[in-house]
Amino acid sequence: MNNGKAVRPALVYLSAEALGGFPQQATPGAVAIELVHNFALVHDDIIDRDSFRRNRHTLWKKFGIGPALLTGDGLHILAIDTLLDPGTARARTAVGLLTRAMIATLHGQAHDMGFPHRPWSGPTAVTPEEYRQAAGAKTGALIACSAAIGAVLAGGGGTPRQVARFAAYGRHLGVAFQCTDDVIGLWGKPETAGKPVGSDLLEARKTLPIITALASGTPAAGRLLELLSHSEEGPAADDLPEALDLLEEASGRSAAEAQAEHHMTAAVQCLAALPISAAARDELHAMALYMTRRDR
Amino acid sequence: MNNGKAVRPALVYLSAEALGGFPQQATPGAVAIELVHNFALVHDDIIDRDSFRRNRHTLWKKFGIGPALLTGDGLHILAIDTLLDPGTARARTAVGLLTRAMIATLHGQAHDMGFPHRPWSGPTAVTPEEYRQAAGAKTGALIACSAAIGAVLAGGGGTPRQVARFAAYGRHLGVAFQCTDDVIGLWGKPETAGKPVGSDLLEARKTLPIITALASGTPAAGRLLELLSHSEEGPAADDLPEALDLLEEASGRSAAEAQAEHHMTAAVQCLAALPISAAARDELHAMALYMTRRDR
Numbered sequence: 001m002n003n004g005k006a007v008r009p010a011l012v013y014l015s016a017e018a019l020g021g022f023p024q025q026a027t028p029g030a031v032a033i034e035l036v037h038n039f040a041l042v043h044d045d046i047i048d049r050d051s052f053r054r055n056r057h058t059l060w061k062k063f064g065i066g067p068a069l070l071t072g073d074g075l076h077i078l079a080i081d082t083l084l085d086p087g088t089a090r091a092r093t094a095v096g097l098l099t100r101a102m103i104a105t106l107h108g109q110a111h112d113m114g115f116p117h118r119p120w121s122g123p124t125a126v127t128p129e130e131y132r133q134a135a136g137a138k139t140g141a142l143i144a145c146s147a148a149i150g151a152v153l154a155g156g157g158g159t160p161r162q163v164a165r166f167a168a169y170g171r172h173l174g175v176a177f178q179c180t181d182d183v184i185g186l187w188g189k190p191e192t193a194g195k196p197v198g199s200d201l202l203e204a205r206k207t208l209p210i211i212t213a214l215a216s217g218t219p220a221a222g223r224l225l226e227l228l229s230h231s232e233e234g235p236a237a238d239d240l241p242e243a244l245d246l247l248e249e250a251s252g253r254s255a256a257e258a259q260a261e262h263h264m265t266a267a268v269q270c271l272a273a274l275p276i277s278a279a280a281r282d283e284l285h286a287m288a289l290y291m292t293r294r295d296r
Numbered sequence: 297m298n299n300g301k302a303v304r305p306a307l308v309y310l311s312a313e314a315l316g317g318f319p320q321q322a323t324p325g326a327v328a329i330e331l332v333h334n335f336a337l338v339h340d341d342i343i344d345r346d347s348f349r350r351n352r353h354t355l356w357k358k359f360g361i362g363p364a365l366l367t368g369d370g371l372h373i374l375a376i377d378t379l380l381d382p383g384t385a386r387a388r389t390a391v392g393l394l395t396r397a398m399i400a401t402l403h404g405q406a407h408d409m410g411f412p413h414r415p416w417s418g419p420t421a422v423t424p425e426e427y428r429q430a431a432g433a434k435t436g437a438l439i440a441c442s443a444a445i446g447a448v449l450a451g452g453g454g455t456p457r458q459v460a461r462f463a464a465y466g467r468h469l470g471v472a473f474q475c476t477d478d479v480i481g482l483w484g485k486p487e488t489a490g491k492p493v494g495s496d497l498l499e500a501r502k503t504l505p506i507i508t509a510l511a512s513g514t515p516a517a518g519r520l521l522e523l524l525s526h527s528e529e530g531p532a533a534d535d536l537p538e539a540l541d542l543l544e545e546a547s548g549r550s551a552a553e554a555q556a557e558h559h560m561t562a563a564v565q566c567l568a569a570l571p572i573s574a575a576a577r578d579e580l581h582a583m584a585l586y587m588t589r590r591d592r
Contacts, residue, residue, distance in 0.1 A: 043369060047362035066343035066409055069365060073339060073372070074402050080376055081395040084388065092380065092388050099377040106370050113362055 007177075007291055008033045011146040012153075014287060015166045018280035021154030028083050029094055029149040035079035036098065037142060040105060042072040047113065054194045083149075090157055094149045097163075101145035108137025115206040120214055120228050126206045128215060132175060132259070135208075139181075140174030147173075165270050169284065172267035176292045179260035182207040183253060186244065201243055204234030208259065213252030220249035264292045303473075303587055304329045307442040308449075310583060311462045314576035317450030324379050325390055325445040331375035332394065333438060336401060338368040343409065350490045379445075386453055390445045393459075397441035404433025411502040416510055416524050422502050424511060428471060428555070431504070435477075436470030443469075461566050465580065468563035472588045475556035478503040479549060482540065497539055500530030504555065509548030516545035560588045 009030035016026035044050070045058040046068055052058060060068035083095050111134045118126050147170030151158035158166065184193045185200035186209055193199070200207050210228075214221050224246040227235045235243050247253060267288050271281050305326035312322035340346070341354040342364055348354060356364035379391050407430045414422050443466030447454035454462065480489045481496035482505055489495075496503050506524075510517050520542040523531045531539050543549060563584050567577050 043365055047365060065361065067406075069339055069343060070402060070405055070409065072369075074399070076369070076372060077395055077398045077402065080391070081399065084391060084395065087388065087392075092383065095376070095380060095391070096383075099373055099380065102373045103370070103377065106366060106373065110363075110366055113366065 006034060007287070008037050008143060008146040011143065011170060011173075011287060012150040014280070014283055015147045015150030016154040017150075018274070018276040018284060019151055019154035019158050019162065020156070021150070025155070026150050026153045028086060028091065029146075029153050032079040032083035032094075032098060033142065033146045033149065035075045035082065036102065039072045039075035039079065040109075040142070042068055042075065044109070046072075047109070052195055055191070090152055094152050097145050097148050097152065101141040104137045104141035108134050108139075108141065112138055116204070118206070120206075121225055125214070126211055128208065128212050128255075131206070131208055131211050135178040136171060136175050139178040140171040143174035143177065144168070144170035146170055162274060165274055169267045169270035169288075172263040172270065173288055173291055176260045176263035176267065176288070179208055179256050179263065180292045182209055183256050183260070186210075186247065187253065198240045198244055201240060201247075202234060202237060204228065207256075209247055209252035209256040212255040213247045213250035216250045216252075218250045220246045224250060260292050264288050302330060303583070304333050304439060304442040307439065307466060307469075307583060308446040310576070310579055311443045311446030312450040313446075314570070314572040314580060315447055315450035315454050315458065316452070317446070321451070322446050322449045324382060324387065325442075325449045328375040328379035328390075328394060329438070329442045329445065331371045331378065332398065335368045335371035335375065336405075336438070338364055338371065340405070342368075343405070348491055351487070386448055390448050393441050393444050393448065397437040400433045400437035404430050404435075404437065408434055412500070414502070416502075417521055421510070422507055424504065424508050424551075427502070427504055427507050431474040432467060432471050435474040436467040439470035439473065440464070440466035442466055458570060461570055465563045465566035465584075468559040468566065469584055469587055472556045472559035472563065472584070475504055475552050475559065476588045478505055479552050479556070482506075482543065483549065494536045494540055497536060497543075498530060498533060500524065503552075505543055505548035505552040508551040509543045509546035512546045512548075514546045516542045520546060556588050560584050 012026050012030040012033055013023055016029070017023070041053065042059050045053060046060045046065055050058055051061045058068075059071060079098070080095060083098060084091055111130075115126050115134075118124055144167040148163050148167040151163045151166040182200070185195070185205070185207055186198055188197070190196050196202075201210065210224075213224055214228075224243060227239045227243045227246070230236050230239065268285055271284055274281075276284075308326040308329055309319055309322050312325070313319070337349065338355050341349060342356045342361055346354055347357045354364075355367060375394070376391060379394060380387055407426075411422050411430075414420055440463040444459050444463040447459045447462040478496070481491070481501070481503055482494055484493070486492050492498075497506065506520075509520055510524075520539060523535045523539045523542070526532050526535065564581055567580055570577075572580075
């Protein structure tokens with residue numbers, strides 16, 4: 001995923017519109033969210049030492065760690081500055097939501113950062129539940145915040161209860177999005193995934209399909225563990241086709257897809273109790289489908 | 297310097313008190329400023345690849361770039377969150393001052409980051425004036441912000457004119473502080489500088505004494521240029537005593553000390569027009585002296 005389709009600012013606008021807001025009211029929120037998202041990407045790429053994103057060299061890879069780090073810091077502070085700019089009480093509430101989401105995101109990232117050092121199996125292996133919590137924080141918090149900020153900045157301003165409902169919608173959507181992203185990181189076409197087929201496996205990332213497959217206790221899981229333990233760096237490139245087959249056999253793919261489906265449905269259910277038009281509901285539903293569809 | 301003596305939060309409290317504020321009113325500002333300062337230090341150490349600070353290993357050196365980068369991001373966002381927390385209009389104004397100061401700081405850092413790639417001499421060498429501008433942005437902006445935020449959070453809240461005067465006091469103080477820091481980076485005792493004598497020279501940093509000495513056009517400047525051009529990395533360790541002598545001979549040290557003095561005096565003059573008690577003025581004056589005194 002990460003195809004730069006600006007789903008987060010789109011969510012800000014959609015939830016603002018759903019509550020009767022004008023686009024202009026939501027713009028500072030949409031801009032701030034996209035700035036924060038890009039700040040997180042730029043710093044994540046440094047942390048993960050990722051060389052490619054969207055089929056291009058990452059910022060640190062091209063210009064060095066210092067300039068990339070500083071660029072991320074700049075995007076971060078510009079986001080706060082942009083959101084705060086109107087100087088209204090509503091803007092202040094929105095900044096509060098954003099800072100809390102960013103703190104949650106950092107918690108998720110910090111948790112996530114420990115994953116590479118954990119073993120593939122045994123009592124200290126990463127569990128699917130742990131993974132979901134980290135994903136909820138790392139990816140869900142900012143997407144939840146996108147929907148919530150839209151609701152805060154809209155027309156008369158959403159009630160706290162409505163804002164919370166938009167946040168819950170966004171949070172489920174975020175987890176579904178992350179599950180889908182994990183499937184794409186293994187089976188996605190290079191042109192849509194922005195990286196080679198199976199790259200998450202070759203880089204020995206502890207993503208949901210892999211963790212779930214290993215936890216399945218099946219013979220396929222046993223063989224997969226052998227391949228993953230080939231070296232400290234992960235499986236051998238030659239073993240990639242077999243490893244991908246084993247992942248499917250041990251239900252790694254189907255479980256991740258089912259998780260995505262589950263959270264997508266939960267997201268849509270959050271919309272039911274909101275006082276929004278059928279058209280707005282349809283748009284938010286379509287957004288959920290768009291973010292988790294599998295034809296990419 | 298950088299001795300962790302918390303001069304920035306002290307400034308927040310002093311300016312708040314000068315305008316009749318209670319310490320409790322200034323606390324979110326003091327905490328936020330210190331968090332931001334530490335955020336900047338942690339990220340700066342990554343950018344500059346510095347291994348030591350305050351005679352201890354830097355965070356990235358000890359725990360790796362990823363954890364240090366994330367820690368800096370956390371300090372950054374906690375600063376905003378802390379300052380915003382009271383939810384008052386005054387808190388909003390204070391956050392606005394902080395974000396603007398951080399943007400200025402980033403501009404200064406970005407400028408500064410280009411210095412190592414510039415030659416020691418010739419038309420594209422870093423000029424003393426350019427250096428002062430970068431120092432004003434990099435160090436002055438946050439110290440100016442410390443004094444201004446104290447004034448904003450104080451008692452009845454300073455008028456915009458008063459806040460601007462406190463900011464000017466802090467800005468001059470910041471430049472004076474940076475000039476003093478540069479002298480310490482060359483001639484400071486290791487126990488107070490937190491790094492070996494002459495380390496800025498050995499690391500070929502383009503600090504004020506070095507830039508000014510080279511720009512002096514004296515024979516000492518010519519010989520200094522030879523020593524600095526020993527290799528791409530800077531002078532040979534054996535040449536350090538001679539290089540330090542040449543720096544003094546070419547007025548590098550005295551010019552930096554005069555700059556510090558000049559900005560210290562300008563800082564104190566900013567206090568004259570403020571409606572504050574003689575005791576408060578004395579405290580702010582003492583603070584200026586403390587930040588630029590040379591017995592370290």
